[in-house]
Amino acid sequence: MSNATTFFKKFGYFHGCARFPMEQINEFKQEFDVLFENKRRRFYAKFKEGNLLEANHDKNRWNMLLPSDSLMMKSAFFADNEIFDTLKSLFTKDFALVFFSSDISSPGSTFQSCHQDTNDFAIALNLPLVKADEVNGATHIFPETHRISAEAPFTTESNKFSDDQVIERANLLTPVSLDVELGDYTLRDLRLIHRGTPNNSREHRPYLSAIFLPTHSNQAPDFKTIKYGLDTFNEFKKQAFPSGRTDLIDYANTFGRLIMLNSSSDRIQRPIPQAISDHLPEDALYCLRFAHFEDEKLNQRIDRTASLSEKLREDIECAKREFNKLKNSNI
Ligand SMILES: O=C(O)CCC(=O)C(=O)O
Numbered sequence: 001m002s003n004a005t006t007f008f009k010k011f012g013y014f015h016g017c018a019r020f021p022m023e024q025i026n027e028f029k030q031e032f033d034v035l036f037e038n039k040r041r042r043f044y045a046k047f048k049e050g051n052l053l054e055a056n057h058d059k060n061r062w063n064m065l066l067p068s069d070s071l072m073m074k075s076a077f078f079a080d081n082e083i084f085d086t087l088k089s090l091f092t093k094d095f096a097l098v099f100f101s102s103d104i105s106s107p108g109s110t111f112q113s114c115h116q117d118t119n120d121f122a123i124a125l126n127l128p129l130v131k132a133d134e135v136n137g138a139t140h141i142f143p144e145t146h147r148i149s150a151e152a153p154f155t156t157e158s159n160k161f162s163d164d165q166v167i168e169r170a171n172l173l174t175p176v177s178l179d180v181e182l183g184d185y186t187l188r189d190l191r192l193i194h195r196g197t198p199n200n201s202r203e204h205r206p207y208l209s210a211i212f213l214p215t216h217s218n219q220a221p222d223f224k225t226i227k228y229g230l231d232t233f234n235e236f237k238k239q240a241f242p243s244g245r246t247d248l249i250d251y252a253n254t255f256g257r258l259i260m261l262n263s264s265s266d267r268i269q270r271p272i273p274q275a276i277s278d279h280l281p282e283d284a285l286y287c288l289r290f291a292h293f294e295d296e297k298l299n300q301r302i303d304r305t306a307s308l309s310e311k312l313r314e315d316i317e318c319a320k321r322e323f324n325k326l327k328n329s330n331i
Pocket residue numbers: 061103104105112117137138139140194195196197
């Protein structure tokens with residue numbers, strides 16, 4: 001077992017130092033800054049009215065999916081040899097890159113409550129585009145909390161901790177600030193307790209964020225049903241953000257994530273251009289096998305079944321009813 005794997009199993013994270021060349025990170029940063037500026041402009045134009053968050057989640061925090069037609073995708077940094085080997089040894093079975101995204105803590109962000117991203121085993125790869133520390137909001141982590149207790153062995157089983165239990169566990173421990181330099185990367189078990197911290201600088205703090213999940217088969221719903229789910233997500237956002245209601249915004253964001261989780265990919269409305277896929281190494285194509293490609297033969301690897309499509313359609317209809325109920329409830 002590599003050092004990275006052993007460390008990760010014990011502590012729930014791994015910090016890889018100076019893995020990526022500075023020039024590459026700077027290129028990513030240049031590309032990212034333009035995308036992020038455009039995203040914020042579009043967001044404010046659409047949702048400024050009544051939006052109390054000033055951002056798309058929590059206080060001054062953003063998630064932004066990254067485009068398929070980008071240097072960041074073409075570079076396949078998420079399937080770097082050292083990282084891919086660690087992922088392979090931690091998942092032991094099949095896995096996929098489900099979210100190709102970014103987490104930005106903007107000036108004025110505040111402490112998040114201590115949380116797990118999920119109760120289920122999954123891994124986040126973060127690539128910081130700026131050096132991060134306690135001034136600009138490096139993430140706080142609580143080492144070893146991905147396991148159900150300090151004595152328990154590493155497993156990939158889900159845990160059942162509630163939000164309150166997670167906070168109780170964290171209250172007994174001291175967090176570590178996961179400070180990072182340009183060129184570093186981190187891997188984090190999504191079950192590990194952590195929190196975003198305030199960004200007291202004047203600059204945004206962007207991390208590229210690639211989320212890998214275990215997969216159990218090469219089956220998924222069809223593109224048409226997934227697109228229906230994503231259209232519904234957009235409809236929820238249109239109603240949630242201008243209302244300024246965080247319950248509706250959280251519902252919409254959670255629903256969007258669920259659609260992508262059900263699809264094992266966030267790349268359905270962002271098909272990967274052939275000019276990019278022709279350059280992707282085999283390991284990257286493996287991680288992205290649930291994505292939508294311009295190159296039809298790459299789409300043939302997944303079996304898009306009627307039963308999964310039907311099940312997803314039912315879930316979407318149910319979510320629409322629940323969203324409307326929530327919207328009409330008095331708060
Ligand atoms: O960006 C960060 O530092 C952490 C954000 C986070 O944990 C979250 O939004 O779930």
